[in-house]
Amino acid sequence: MKITDVEVIVVKQPEIALIGDGSQDTVVIRVKTDEGIEGIGEVDSSPYIVKSIIETPASHELCRGLRDAVMGEDPFDVEKIWRKMYQYSYYYGRRSVAIHAMSGIDIAIWDIMGKAVGKPVHKLIGGAFRDKIPAYCSVLMPDSEDEIRRIAATYLPQGFKGIKFGWGALGERNEKDLRLVSCAREAMGDSPMLMIDMAMRWKDYKTARAMCREFEKLGVFWVEEPFSPDALDLYGRLCESENIRISAGEEVGTLYEFQELLDRGHIDILQPDISRCGGITVAKKLIDLTEQKGVTLIPHAFKTGILMSASLHLIAATPDTKYLEYCSQETVLSKNLVKKHFQIDEQGYVNIPDRPGLGIEIDEEMLRHYSVGSLS
Numbered sequence: 001m002k003i004t005d006v007e008v009i010v011v012k013q014p015e016i017a018l019i020g021d022g023s024q025d026t027v028v029i030r031v032k033t034d035e036g037i038e039g040i041g042e043v044d045s046s047p048y049i050v051k052s053i054i055e056t057p058a059s060h061e062l063c064r065g066l067r068d069a070v071m072g073e074d075p076f077d078v079e080k081i082w083r084k085m086y087q088y089s090y091y092y093g094r095r096s097v098a099i100h101a102m103s104g105i106d107i108a109i110w111d112i113m114g115k116a117v118g119k120p121v122h123k124l125i126g127g128a129f130r131d132k133i134p135a136y137c138s139v140l141m142p143d144s145e146d147e148i149r150r151i152a153a154t155y156l157p158q159g160f161k162g163i164k165f166g167w168g169a170l171g172e173r174n175e176k177d178l179r180l181v182s183c184a185r186e187a188m189g190d191s192p193m194l195m196i197d198m199a200m201r202w203k204d205y206k207t208a209r210a211m212c213r214e215f216e217k218l219g220v221f222w223v224e225e226p227f228s229p230d231a232l233d234l235y236g237r238l239c240e241s242e243n244i245r246i247s248a249g250e251e252v253g254t255l256y257e258f259q260e261l262l263d264r265g266h267i268d269i270l271q272p273d274i275s276r277c278g279g280i281t282v283a284k285k286l287i288d289l290t291e292q293k294g295v296t297l298i299p300h301a302f303k304t305g306i307l308m309s310a311s312l313h314l315i316a317a318t319p320d321t322k323y324l325e326y327c328s329q330e331t332v333l334s335k336n337l338v339k340k341h342f343q344i345d346e347q348g349y350v351n352i353p354d355r356p357g358l359g360i361e362i363d364e365e366m367l368r369h370y371s372v373g374s375l376s
């Protein structure tokens with residue numbers, strides 16, 4: 001089997017609001033083979049830059065588009081392909097959007113391998129420790145206390161184990177943040193988990209320490225991304241001084257950066273985003289890395305059903321993972337790009353896919369309707 005093409009499809013809702021909602025648009029990757037098996041991937045990044053990185057013609061030996069790297073390769077040589085993409089993007093990559101683009105192709109290649117052997121992806125990366133996983137609802141933090149109450153009243157009865165509020169109205173003023181988080185705790189009651197994603201908006205240790213202690217009083221289960229991913233010393237100081245769990249990792253790519261984050265940041269929960277971190281090829285290696293460090297692995301997934309499926313396969317193969325991040329933003333793409341989007345049951349669980357590959361089917365009509373440009 002040989003790879004014959006990589007198709008890059010930019011998909012977006014008609015209007016993009018300048019808010020921290022990655023489910024407003026996406027990049028769908030289709031990797032095609034000479035045996036007619038196609039793989040699907042997704043990238044959570046700047047869509048048009050991803051498209052350029054994959055489709056750009058060669059400049060010289062180590063400055064070539066990612067499509068060039070994979071054309072003619074056997075999908076089962078997935079590790080070789082990953083390293084080849086990394087080498088071809090030396091001049092414009094090594095981190096950030098080049099790794100993001102590689103991630104989408106890598107996910108699609110794992111989808112191909114699973115389909116080719118008739119097995120779900122998790123069987124290829126180590127097998128399943130579970131066939132379902134409890135989910136938490138993940139939404140932006142509203143500016144209105146009434147909207148916070150509406151979210152709690154809407155999603156908790158569906159079975160979710162908790163709610164993560166992030167980005168949105170957080171980070172403007174500490175007093176406002178405490179008021180919003182207090183409202184969320186009151187609206188949710190004492191038992192469901194409450195997580196807060198600070199969207200990298202804290203800039204100094206003393207502010208973070210004081211706010212974490214207030215959040216701990218409110219029963220916040222974890223604080224996510226308090227700092228920029230570059231502020232490793234701040235992460236280290238905060239994690240060493242506070243009892244509340246600190247999570248991070250969605251902005252990080254390649255094993256080099258994850259190793260550095262764990263060694264210097266001392267975080268409690270690692271949250272790789274499979275559509276950014278380097279794909280399944282990198283994410284599966286984090287299973288052993290986090291186990292060695294005594295860190296919990298909970299993938300970040302705030303996109304469409306494509307990324308949710310990839311995350312579920314990683315979760316299945318991870319011995320001690322605890323929860324699925326379930327993007328509940330009420331956008332067109334978040335729940336409609338794949339047919340039969342993953343449902344949460346009354347006990348708050350989502351089933352691990354058991355069909356070959358990623359186990360999903362794209363809604364082609366939705367894809368055509370919201371794609372930018374024509375589809376072949």
